[in-house]
Amino acid sequence: MSSPLLSVSGLTKWYRRGGKTIAAVDNVSFHIETGETLALAGPSGSGKSTIARLVLRLVEPDAGRIQFDGEDFLALGGAALRSRRARLQMVFQDPLAAFNPRATVARVLDDPLRIHGIASRLKRPRRIAALLERVGLTPDLAPRAIHEISGGQRQRVAIARAIATKPSLIVLDEAVSALDVSVRGQILHLLLDLQREERIAYLFISHDLGVVRAIAHRVAIFDAGRIAETGDARTVVDAPQSAIGQALVAATPRLNRA
Ligand SMILES: Nc1ncnc2c1ncn2[C@@H]1O[C@H](COP(=O)(O)OP(=O)(O)OP(=O)(O)O)[C@@H](O)[C@H]1O
Ligand SMILES: [Mg+2]
Structure with a gap:
């Protein structure tokens, strides 16, 4: 049997607060298979975003193991970690905070293609147009600034950026929470389409059990x-x-009515 795409065991992260130490994440284990979506739900402060940051290696754990794509992910450093990061992408709640709001859409999509050496300078504009179309946007959005486009369009750009490097796993932390109901539905459909076609796995964090x-x-x-x-x-x-x-x-009122 092949091993899971992502496997987390005994993950623990302590934070010091006001002289006391609290376990933001306390001995947590889970796995995600290729092409699968695992949701993390739970009340505010229960440790969901800390899990996301640990899996992305934006913070380091105090204990535990993370296996990704058959490798000891915590043992990777330098160039090896940078190259694996192409396979592990993220989408957060607020793309205005994640990107430079003055950057153009083209710039936001050009970065991963350039940094990970995916396409030459000449080929990148075509690749950017294809990415925009893939997420349901028109290529004429490319020269617009991030702060000028709608919240739904921005989240589509964030998804386009995440898929630019052909990841096997995308961590989404409250990625649809700030969107109104109809836009949220469209983005969820897009995510399901991408997963079906590209076999991407999602670690999907949401406080909304209807969405989960x-x-x-x-x-x-x-x-x-x-x-x-x-x-x-x-x-x-x-x-x-x-x-x-x-x-x-x-x-969750919507669920209670069902
Ligand atoms: N950098 C930090 N320094 C100190 N404490 C932190 C830090 N990051 C998180 N915490 C604490 O860790 C716990 C878990 O926080 P986390 O952000 O993971 O929760 P969450 O489940 O994502 O909550 P929310 O649903 O509100 O986003 C909380 O008690 C939080 O205050
Ligand atoms: Mg959170």
Whole structure:
């Protein structure tokens, strides 16, 4: 049997706050298969974004292991880590904060193609146009500044940037949370299309269990840095077994009506 695309075991991250030490992430283990979506849900402060930052190696853990694409991801450094980063991309809630708002759309998409040596200078404009079309935008958006386009368009640009390097895993932290309901639905459809066609796996962080139920294969529900419950997304959202899962469902009006 082949090993999972991403496998996390015993992951732990401590933060010091006001003289006390708290475990933002406390001995967490999970895995994601190629082409699969694992959602992380849970209340504010339960450690979801810390998991995202650990998996992306934006922060280093105090304990635990991360295997990615069959390698000890925590042991990588320098050029090896930079090259693997092409296979592991991210989309955050607010692309205005993630990108220079004055940069053009073309610039935001040109960066990964240039940095990872994916296309020559001459070929990059065509590649950028193709990426824009792939995420449902028109190439005439290329010269516009990030701050001039709509929130939904910006999130499509963020997705285009994430797929530019042909990743096997994308970490999405509340990536659709700031969008209105109809735009959110369109972006979720786009993500599902991309996953079907490119076999991309998603680590999909969301506090919205309706969204989790719509997009994820499996879900892990977090509580105070630990996994309280994990399983098939629909099964867990429809009939949570943990107290925190039941509280989250009770707090999601759209689900209660269904
Ligand atoms: N850089 C940091 N320094 C100190 N404490 C931190 C830091 N980052 C996170 N924490 C703490 O770690 C815990 C987990 O935070 P995290 O951001 O991972 O939660 P979250 O589940 O993403 O919450 P939200 O749903 O509000 O985004 C919280 O108690 C938070 O205050
Ligand atoms: Mg968060």
